[in-house]
Amino acid sequence: MQAPRTEELSPLDISENDVIEAMKHITGYIDITPGDFKEIYQAAYTLAIKRLVNTLKAVHIMSSPLFVLEQDMTLVQAVALLSAKKISGAPVAEGEGKLVGVVSEKDFLKEMGFGATPSFMQIANHCLSHKGCMIGKLHNKTIGDIMTRPPITGTPEMSIGTISTLFSQRRINRLPIVEADGRPVGIVTRTDLAHSLTVLAERSKP
Amino acid sequence: MNYLHKMKGGGQSPPKVGWAEVFWSWIGSFSGLAAVALIHYNILDEMGLMLIIGSFGASAVLIYGAIRSPLAQPRNLLGGHILSAIVGVTAFQWLGGQPWLAAAVAVSISIAMMHLTMTLHPPGGATALIAVIGGESVHQLGYLYVVIPTALGAIVMLIVALIINNIPKSRKYPEFWF
Known part of the structure; x- marks a missing residue:
């Protein structure tokens, strides 16, 4: 994409x-x-x-408050939380609230041995022909073990032009927005970015 | 773009205006020229002065017929005529011995001056030219030509434009003053 x-x-x-x-x-x-x-x-x-x-800046289009995972959370707990929230990833913080990484479906799939971007058919094929589906590999690990670090973050003043360039160049789907002191204040996802284009179209009407 | 290819044009003309626009253009230009001509023939002529010069016919096209045009705004109408009159009289007084040169200099310098002062008004070119080719009655006015007929005539035309052009709902004049 x-x-x-x-x-x-x-x-x-x-x-x-x-x-x-x-x-x-x-x-x-x-x-x-x-x-x-x-x-x-x-x-x-x-x-x-x-x-x-x-x-149009990050602060205008970001989703907040921010949902953050703890880095010492087990993968089993994290999967339960993410599926309950119907999201596919989240920033990860350490005890004091400072962001230390981002975890997404990609990190889970990598951990399971599929590479970063498998198709559903590749996973289905693997699960049907092997016993245990490799999901077992996710037990006994914490978010801190599999997350991508350091996190790529943006500032509230970052323009949507810069953000979209960052998305395509770094191949990421979500950008936690942090204040100068490192405190996370929100997140811009691809969905937020797509929505901002609608805002632009609305605004540019005469 | 290829030099000869440019001569093909290829653009389009703006659309034709409606009947109301034709009507108000007519009313405006009739009133404007009537005012200038009445003052000219009934008052100034007897005093050996004039108020009507050919370039006002051209100004009428703009300030009564194309009133939205930047070329038709008061800054351009007054500035264009007055500057060009000064340039025209100067060109005649300095270069009158070579009428072909005086005519060319008068018009070309007027256009340059109008561009530089953002007062471009096409009839100004005619005002400058008339200062050179207008004959004895114009030449003997000297720099008075700048004030009467040029400035005074343009002011009379402008007053009529302000009165007439703002009567219909669909029209507004000027777009800007200066």
Whole structure:
């Protein structure tokens, strides 16, 4: 999955006929050619999108309060919590609340010996042809053993443009947002990012 | 873009305006020119002065017929005419011996000045040209040409534009003053 990048947000491709139709709604002679107007519109649209992408920040789109796992929690406990919350991963904190890593489905699958991105069919094939399904490997381990560390984190002031670049370059799906003092304040997931694009589209309506 | 290819155009004209727009353009330009011409023929003519110059016909197209245009705003109307009149009279007084040169300099320098001062008003080019080719009656005015007919005429046209253009709901003038 590719995260959308700023430069891919091309302006709505209006035609000169659209411009002419719009001009007909305005009384009075408008002394600009539809072609020139289109050029101005496209340049202005690009500027507006850039401005919106830079003004919408992590603090506006993040989910909070943040659900955090403890690093000495057993995997059995963690799986129960994550499945109850219907989420596929979470940041991990040590005793004093400082973030030390992030755990996701990928880490569980890696621990089970499947590699980071197996398909469901690969897992099904493995489980059907082997006894025990390798899930047993998850007993007797703690979150601290399998989490990805150090965590990749963002700041509340990070723009959604920067966040989406981070998502696609680091191949991550969730970004814990921490204050300067390391205190976690929220999390931006791919879902939050997708939702922010809807907000952008709403805002850019005239 | 290829040099010759540019000459093909390829763009489109803006749409035709409605009947109301034609009507108000007509009312405005009739009133504006009537005001200027009445003052010209009934008052100033007898004093050996003038108020009507050809470039006001062109200004009427803009300030009564294309009132949204940046070229038609008060800054452009007044600034364009006055600057061009100064340039035109100067060009005639310095280069009048070579009328072809005076004419070309008057118009080209006017356009440059109007661009630089953000007062571009196409009829200004005509105002500058008239200062050179307008004959004895214009030449003897000297720099008075800048004030009467140019500035005064433009002000009369502007007052009529303010009165007429703001009557219909669909129109508003000016877009900006300066």
